[in-house]
Amino acid sequence: MDIGDFVSEHFHHFNAGELSRCASSLKEFLDEGGRLIVTLAGAMSTAQIGRSLGPAIKSQKVHAICCTGANLEEDIFNLVARSKYEEILDWRQLSPADEERLRNRGMNRVTDVALPEDVFREIEGGLMSLWQDASEVGDRRFPHEYLYDLLIHGESEFDIDPEKSWLACAADANLPIFTPGWEDSTLGNILAARVLDRTVKDSSIIKGGLEAMQALADWYREDDSPTGILQVGGGIAGDFAISVVPMLRQDVGLDVPRWAWFGQISESRPSYGGYSGAPPNEKISWDKLDVSTPKFVIESDATIVLPLLLSLLE
8 A cells, every 4th residue: 555545545534634635735736836835943854854855856846945054954964974873762761961971972962863063063174165265255155055065066975865865955956945043053153153263254154034035035926836835843944934925015015926825734732822833824814825725734743744745745
């Protein structure tokens, strides 16, 4: 039984039923010429979401990404050093002393896996010449453009099949990526440190969030195709991307269409008042969605749901 037959047979109610209906609606939307931006929050790249997101990018089911700085960098960390990661199967039982031992060994834990500090330094080494050159000539780029350059022209050896890296697949496709708040990332911290110690002279070599919003606005308007958004988690990645529509409509005064399709995978609840759990209908009042926009919310673990959903698009 293939994945589509399995879901058709077993996924009928509650979040399983919502996943099935969401997949059918999204497949129809894409088959009819729609474009899709996927937003990534949380630790999806460390959870190896590239195994399913990479093929979806290659098959042109995903047309842009909006992600946190952590998801941007953690995919390249995974690409070059996955064999050096350590599984932490008993992570719920770790004591403060256990955590200290991880720290002393240079291992940084994300739930059930620990990343080696060495990989940060390896990527830093590759980026330093790009950053320094940019600083010397006054070049300015978005964070992902430096990583694209590193992937395409750098000398790092890959530790996994690059087709299982969403960033490597995105680099091959020159996929638009929008990364609000990149400073809140390991590589952002490293660049800040290199500016402080004057190894890199100018932090403005990185284009910031306002420029990212302007680039997103250009991308949203460059194509007449209906554009949908699949929000994985919430936070800055989801809110930044979806807000481009009310910005264009209300602040610029342009009669652009609202988002034509919306799906969200989240474990957050609206009763806590956080954006991540806000239901789709709330977005109507913010001029992001229409009453008629197809809307889906799957309240579940994105590491389970997103691979299933992307597989059902094939």
